[in-house]
Amino acid sequence: xxxxxxxxxxxxxxxxxxxxxxxxxxxxxxxxxxxxxxxxxxxxxxxxxxxxxxxxxxxxxxxxxxxxxxxxxxxxxxxxxxxxxxxxxxxxxxxxxxxxxxxxxxxxxxxxxxxxxxxxxxxxxxxxxxxxxxxxxxxxxxxxxxxxxxxxxxxxxxxxxxxxxxxxxxxxxxxxxxxxxxxxxxxxxxxxxxxxxxxxxxxxxxxxxxxxxxxxxxxxxxxxxxxxxxxxxxxxxxxxxxxxxxxxxxxxxxxxxxxxxxxxxxxxxxxxxx
Numbered sequence: 388x389x390x391x392x393x394x395x396x397x398x399x400x401x402x403x404x405x406x407x408x409x410x411x412x413x414x415x416x417x418x419x420x421x422x423x424x425x426x427x428x429x430x431x432x433x434x435x436x437x438x439x440x441x442x443x444x445x446x447x448x449x450x451x452x453x454x455x456x457x458x459x460x461x462x463x464x465x466x467x468x469x470x471x472x473x474x475x476x477x478x479x480x481x482x483x484x485x486x487x488x489x490x491x492x493x494x495x496x497x498x499x500x501x502x503x504x505x506x507x508x509x510x511x512x513x514x515x516x517x518x519x520x521x522x523x524x525x526x527x528x529x530x531x532x533x534x535x536x537x538x539x540x541x542x543x544x545x546x547x548x549x550x551x552x553x554x555x556x557x558x559x560x561x562x563x564x565x566x567x568x569x570x571x572x573x574x575x576x577x578x579x580x581x582x583x584x585x586x587x588x589x590x591x592x593x594x595x596x597x598x599x600x601x602x603x604x605x606x607x608x609x610x611x612x613x614x615x616x617x618x619x620x621x622x623x624x625x626x627x628x629x630x631x632x633x634x635x636x637x638x639x640x641x642x643x644x645x646x647x648x649x650x651x652x653x654x655x656x657x658x659x660x661x
Contacts, residue, residue: 389640390588391561391661392602402564402657403554407483411508417524423537424499425516437517438497446491453484454595454603457492462582462610469580469611473545477570477631478584479563480551482601485586486518489549492584492606498549499541501534501569519546542577552628554654559601561588562660563635565652571614571624571631580611581627585635607638628652 399406415421449455463470476498478489490497499519506515507522521537524530541548550570557564563585574581588602595603612630614623632652641648647660 389561390590390602392559392588392590394559394600396558396560396661398557398560398659398661399555400659402654402659403567405503405555406558407556409505409509411505412510413508413512415504415507415512415522417504417522417530417534418527419529419533421522421524421530421533423521423534424540425519430517433517434497434519437514438495441487441490441497442494445487446494449484449488449491449604451595452598453482453488453601454589454591455488455491455606456604457488457606457608459608460492462608463493466580466611470582471545472579473542473577474547474580474582474611475570475574475577476547476549476582476584477552477566477635478549479560479586479635480553480556481559481586482556482604485556485604486549486551488586488604488606489584490518492608493547493582496547498547500549500551501538502551503555538573542573542579548573548579559588560661561639562641562647563632563639563649565649565654565657566628566632567654568624568628568652571628572620574627575614575620575623578614580613581631582611583609583631583634583638585609585638587639609634609638 476493497519499521501521501523504522524534552566552570553564554567585607587605589605591603614627618626636648
């Protein structure tokens, strides 16, 4: 399970720094009037059409091009009653299609997800919005207040939310980087179950080498975990983060005592392992 590729990638020094540069062709202004949680009849129709496209085309492609294997769907079925009022999923962020793999894993749910603003200024923008993307504003307190209100609406509507708490995409990085606290604050604030998901890799083999050089993907779904209500909110989020981090590492075959097992959530102290 714990496969380390030999691809020639240079990862940034900070664990939350971006290694993917996007061409910004559609600049957007994020203010208090921006619709962070898209809604309306036309949006629902487009979302329904995209759901059909996902099931008929995109999900089969994830198996063909990335060799996707999913483990732990039984954990979602087992806790169906607890998850009917919404949930927050978290995962490592390791390749361009990883969110689509998450959607395949948690189907029939299509989450909303906070994301880096430049993603919405690129050619991916229309698809990200339909899939529930919510651009994160920077440097504008009124825009941030409206963004947080959008998150409140997602939680109140009992929809699912997905967060990449590592903060950036590192292509096929095999270890779990430090997790930012925001996703776990959401789980505490909204009293939602949190589902750790991790993606690990195996060698690309056979004819599917023609579809790319990246390794094949194994996606693992843990059982839902819950915040400790005996703790104050900040402490509860910290404890939940530490628990999720441990679970994600173990699902990737990284256990206490291994050289790359990490307990430190301080981004400034993290040292790259590749």
